[in-house]
Amino acid sequence: MKLGCSYFGNRILKHYLEDLEELREMGCDYVVHTYSENDMVFCHAAVADMVAATKEAGLEAWIDPWGVGKVFGGESFSNFVMQNVEAMQVLSDDRPTGAACPNNPKFRAFMQEWIQAAASTGAQVAFWDEPHFYIPTWMGGRPNTWGCRCAHCKRLFEERFGKAMPYEETDEVRTFKEASVEEFLRELAAGAAAKGLRNALCVLPPRDSAHGTANWQRLAQVKPLEIFGTDPYWYAAKRSVEEYVRSASREVVEIARRNGLEPQIWLQGFGIPAGREDELVRAVEIMCEEGVANIAVWGIYACEHLSWIRPANPKLAWERIKQAFRRAQELSA
Numbered sequence: 001m002k003l004g005c006s007y008f009g010n011r012i013l014k015h016y017l018e019d020l021e022e023l024r025e026m027g028c029d030y031v032v033h034t035y036s037e038n039d040m041v042f043c044h045a046a047v048a049d050m051v052a053a054t055k056e057a058g059l060e061a062w063i064d065p066w067g068v069g070k071v072f073g074g075e076s077f078s079n080f081v082m083q084n085v086e087a088m089q090v091l092s093d094d095r096p097t098g099a100a101c102p103n104n105p106k107f108r109a110f111m112q113e114w115i116q117a118a119a120s121t122g123a124q125v126a127f128w129d130e131p132h133f134y135i136p137t138w139m140g141g142r143p144n145t146w147g148c149r150c151a152h153c154k155r156l157f158e159e160r161f162g163k164a165m166p167y168e169e170t171d172e173v174r175t176f177k178e179a180s181v182e183e184f185l186r187e188l189a190a191g192a193a194a195k196g197l198r199n200a201l202c203v204l205p206p207r208d209s210a211h212g213t214a215n216w217q218r219l220a221q222v223k224p225l226e227i228f229g230t231d232p233y234w235y236a237a238k239r240s241v242e243e244y245v246r247s248a249s250r251e252v253v254e255i256a257r258r259n260g261l262e263p264q265i266w267l268q269g270f271g272i273p274a275g276r277e278d279e280l281v282r283a284v285e286i287m288c289e290e291g292v293a294n295i296a297v298w299g300i301y302a303c304e305h306l307s308w309i310r311p312a313n314p315k316l317a318w319e320r321i322k323q324a325f326r327r328a329q330e331l332s333a
């Protein structure tokens with residue numbers, strides 16, 4: 001059993017060392033460090049110090065392109081998008097949106113710069129966190145639109161299908177988006193491997209294809225990939241823990257095994273409603289029942305400091321997360 005936790009919201013080493021000790025005591029084998037565009041520009045050496053401390057404590061250090069280009073998951077903003085409006089995704093209403101296009105060559109080049117910087121923090125694993133095309137329900141989204149119809153996407157679609165890209169999100173458009181995310185990930189994984197990083201991928205759990213990552217089997221074949229997982233956040237999705245966590249765990253384990261990968265599932269350690277903290281332990285039991293041997297929680301202290309997703313009772317939630325990790329260790333012993 002491997003256990004991990006994401007870490008963000010602090011760049012002061014003195015405080016990190018205290019938090020790291022708590023993570024070590026609760027059984028964590030690795031820490032997923034967010035490394036946003038803000039970190040890349042303003043806190044690079046500070047993140048490198050934290051990565052070094054993580055490794056010195058005997059834990060593995062992962063690095064996460066948190067919100068980079070707004071193509072990955074995460075609450076940080078993107079300077080790349082602000083400075084490169086021509087690299088934005090264009091929606092079906094012919095207007096741009098605040099996210100870079102995975103098919104844009106300038107963004108692809110920028111991601112290689114990110115990889116170079118991320119690797120130079122000393123991190124060991126690149127964590128490809130929820131790569132996706134524009135999601136209308138996310139911040140700033142416009143109802144009944146989809147992306148991307150930028151010049152690059154339109155040209156690539158036409159090359160593949162021999163006709164102009166339609167305004168309707170047809171099956172061919174969805175196939176095109178899936179292929180685009182796959183190719184984007186291939187380039188990232190190869191770039192990261194060339195810098196000595198191992199690769200882990202976390203795909204969004206909804207299996208509709210609007211975001212371009214519904215075809216898990218296809219994405220699990222990206223090489224070189226070592227860890228494949230998803231984050232079935234059942235409180236956020238308003239689904240039952242029994243059904244949502246179990247079905248996601250089962251599918252991930254099956255696809256990971258078929259492709260010789262390590263299955264990983266993320267535990268929703270944020271936005272926990274009052275009185276439902278015990279579900280955290282149950283979620284981990286379900287993951288173990290389905291054969292998951294790599295569990296991570298998002299995130300440190302149940303995200304009390306990321307207050308828009310703060311649990312109703314953060315201290316109790318964090319205690320239950322620790323209890324859940326102990327349960328995972330018991331079940332795998």
Ligand SMILES: [Zn+2]
Nearest residue numbers: 101148150153
């Ligand atoms: Zn595009």
